[in-house]
Amino acid sequence: MTTALSSHTTEEVRALLAPPGGALLHELSHGLGGPYHVLLPEQFDTNSAAFRQAFAEAGVDGRVYYAKKANKAATFVERAAVHGLGVDVASHGELREALAAGVRGTDLVVTGPAKDDQLLRVAVLQGSLVAVDALDELDRLLTLAAELGRTAQVLLRRLPPGQPHSRFGLDDGELETALRRCRTEHVDMAGFSFHLSGYDIRERADLAAESVRLCTHARTLGLRADRVSVGGGFAVDYVDAESWSRFHESTRPEHFHAHKTFSGYYPYHSPVAGADALRALLATTPADESLSLAELLRTAGVTLLVEPGRALLDQAGCTVFRIQGTKERDGYAILTVDGSSLSLSEQWFDSEFLPDPVLVPYAREDLADAGPYPACVGAATCLESDMLTWRKIPFPVRPAAGDLLVYLNTAGYQMDSNESPFHELPLPPKVVIDTASSTSGPARPRWRLDRHP
Secondary structure, eight states: OOOOOOOOOOHHHHHHHSTTHHHHHHHHHHHHTSOEEEEOHHHHHHHHHHHHHHHHHHTOOEEEEEEGGGOOOHHHHHHHHHTTOEEEEOSHHHHHHHHHTTOOGGGEEEOSSSOOHHHHHHHHHHTOEEEEOSHHHHHHHHHHHHHHTOOEEEEEEBOOTTOTTOSSSBOHHHHHHHHHHTSSTTEEEEEEEOOOSSOOHHHHHHHHHHHHHHHHHHHHTTOOOOEEEOOOOOOOOOSOHHHHHHHHHHOOGGGBGGGOOOSOOOOOOOSSOHHHHHHHHHHOOOTTOSSOHHHHHHHHTOEEEEOOSTTTTTTSEEEEEEEEEEEEETTEEEEEESSOGGGSGGGGGTOOOOSOOEEEOOSOSOTTSOOOEEEEEEOSSSOTTOEEEEEEEEESSOOOTTOEEEEESOTTTTTTTTOOOGGGOOOOOEEEEEEEEETTEEEEEEEEEOSOO
16 A cells, blocks of 8 residues: 655644634635635745745845735735745736735836736836846847836846756856846946756756856946845655655555656655745855855845745645545546646646645544555546546545545645646635634634735
8 A cells, every 4th residue: 555645734723623713614615615725924924934034043134025927816925025025926916915915116027938018117117126038138128128218137048057057047158148238327237137947956056156156247337236136946745754754665656546656756755944044045155155155145245036936835735625525546536626636736747746635524324444544636627547546645634525635735836837627627616724812712713815817
């Protein structure tokens, strides 16, 4: 039987899953008439405070930008505005939503390839940082700034040396050309940015140090160049090390429905994650340097920008489905739930969201039966490939129609990166859970719908 991969969780989530909290989840399932996402904004606050604390401990001037693409919910951008975080946006819609949530234009960084003129125009008017991805984009930005009589705030996005085939960023020759073009009015060249795939802290520190040296070079040309953005890439630790190792050692095709195989998985266990990964980055001594990255930044007077998405959303949400039916197949069950795999976006990457969903049974009498009961999870569409979980999960009791499956820690990228109203199924709404103090007793959860359409 497949290895259990129980997700790390928090006291707040455990209270929702256990009686009487489980009753609230069932009531929401009944009232909303389908699957839904739960959002926990207080955890977002905790995570953002941890990142800022990491900067303070290292004595580094740093700025945290929430990568909005990680979740469309309005509540997280609203929390970013309240706490003075920046927001990373990559479309006119994301920019508009951030401004509507109270984020100041000067607290936005606009990323993404080949940004259209409307997005660039509003970014210039709002004084937002623009991460320029190509020379023609820089030319359009400078033209717009001149027409508006404003100054464009620019980061030049570097092509990482280790990713020569990436479609993003400027190579060394293009960077030199861009620097020369920035020596004009209507542009304030604030510094450099880059984004690396994966979570290699050493690689990120080395490229950050090179970017600091580029800032020094740009200053000799009369440019401000006092900021470096390292993008995101701060891992999330979903499951414990022992379970993750056991999964890799023991997993076989027969542990998956239809012997499904995948080319790879997200690293669901990471020994250094979240704000601790930022601490490790700042403490790393880059190649060809004698000082740590933190010391290099302080010496050069460079501000470090980070743009975490998944890491700020760690434990800040979960996704709830109701089981509509079960059937037995070759010693395991196939569960069908009231939604689709498009609401767990890891499928977008031809992969699987591996942490076990938690079974929250509806009131019934057979809960004392000995388990485990292996089951995979299918969706309510007529496509063979529409599976939320191909892996045969070892549930502690037999799942039944009316029970809930709660996928934990899904706020980061899983909820809506790939959502679709296929089959005219409604998109799962987002329910914001607030823990409010009561003068007459313990704190009780209150809920509301997120205001994002």
